[in-house]
Amino acid sequence: MELTPRLKAVAYQVPQGARLADVGTDHGYLPVWLLLNWRIRRAIASDLRQGPLDNARENARFYGVTERMEFRLCDGLSDIRPEEVTTVTIAGMGGETIAAILEAAPWTIEGKTLVLQPMTSFPELRLWLQRHGYTIEHETIAREVDRLYTIWTVRGGEMSPLTPAELWAGKQSDDPLRGEYLDDIRSKVARALEGHRAAQRPDKAAIAQLEEVVAGLNAMKEELA
Ligand SMILES: C[S@@+](CC[C@H](N)C(=O)[O-])C[C@H]1O[C@@H](n2cnc3c(N)ncnc32)[C@H](O)[C@@H]1O
Known part of the structure; x- marks a missing residue:
């Protein structure tokens, strides 16, 4: 099973041995790939809609990882308990939706690793993280077809204030892209x-x-x- 460059970049930010919640999992490829490659111990795949969750369940069955995976039909992290996970991935969603999901789950600030891949509203999401006590520890960039995506590793902690340009583009880095x-x-x-x-x-x-x-x-x- 091959992940697309965007999802692979998200997967590489997930710490080895994590217990993962993949919010808005859709097809479930991210947790399935991580389990298949023994990078994580367990995964909860969640989605707001039944159709995508059924697809994720079917893909998990096809690749033989169902025993290490759970499926939750819920909004954001509303049906996931803090003690169940060490890492949360939220990929392919608008920045404002991601902020709303985190706002409703303040426990994500305490000792969790968040891997976020917003599609829109980058300045708004960076500002929200800064104001709510999260720090962006690392940003990476992936190219898929003719589009660039940013993937952020976020944890609870103080972030030095970002300049207006950094709110849009993140901090300077030596990423080849x-x-x-x-x-x-x-x-x-x-x-x-x-x-x-x-x-x-x-x-x-x-x-x-x-x-x-x-x-x-x-x-x-x-x-x-
Ligand atoms: C564009 S897909 C992204 C799928 C996958 N994460 C990826 O990056 O390829 C967005 C998914 O998020 C789900 N979704 C949207 N809002 C959500 C929410 N508040 N809570 C959970 N899932 C949500 C949608 O149902 C959809 O399956």
Whole structure:
């Protein structure tokens, strides 16, 4: 069984021997692969919807890992107890959904490893983590087809305040895809800026904020070069 580069990058951040909850598991490929490769001891696969959970159950059966896996139909971590898991993965969901899931499960701040792979709302999620006592310990970047994804390893703890550019792009790193990622984020911010400038009544504060982000991203790009 092969994982796609995005899910493989998530899998590599899961500590060896973890007891895992994979929230929003869908097909269940992530926990199934981790169990198949004996990287984790047990997994709970959870999803909000019955269809995806049935798919995960079927995949677990196909690959022969059902005995080490449980399936929970629930919203976020609502049916998972803290003592059942050491690590939580939440991948392929919007940043705001991820924040809502963590907000409803404050126990995730205490001694758990969280591996998050948001699809949207990066600045909002980084800010939420910072304000709620989590620290992003490590970020990695994966390329799948023509899209880049970030995967964050998060734990409870104080995070030094992030600059406006870091809220968008994370802290500077020596990831081989970092330069491309900065370009990617810069074009997202530039599009948002264009939208604001073209508005009938431009929001000057928002424009100034985004200009500061662009300046910060440019500085990061130069530093990298
Ligand atoms: C795009 S899929 C991502 C699947 C997989 N995690 C991945 O990264 O490939 C999102 C999954 O999250 C589930 N989901 C969305 N909101 C959820 C929530 N609040 N709690 C649990 N599952 C949720 C959806 O039903 C769907 O199966």
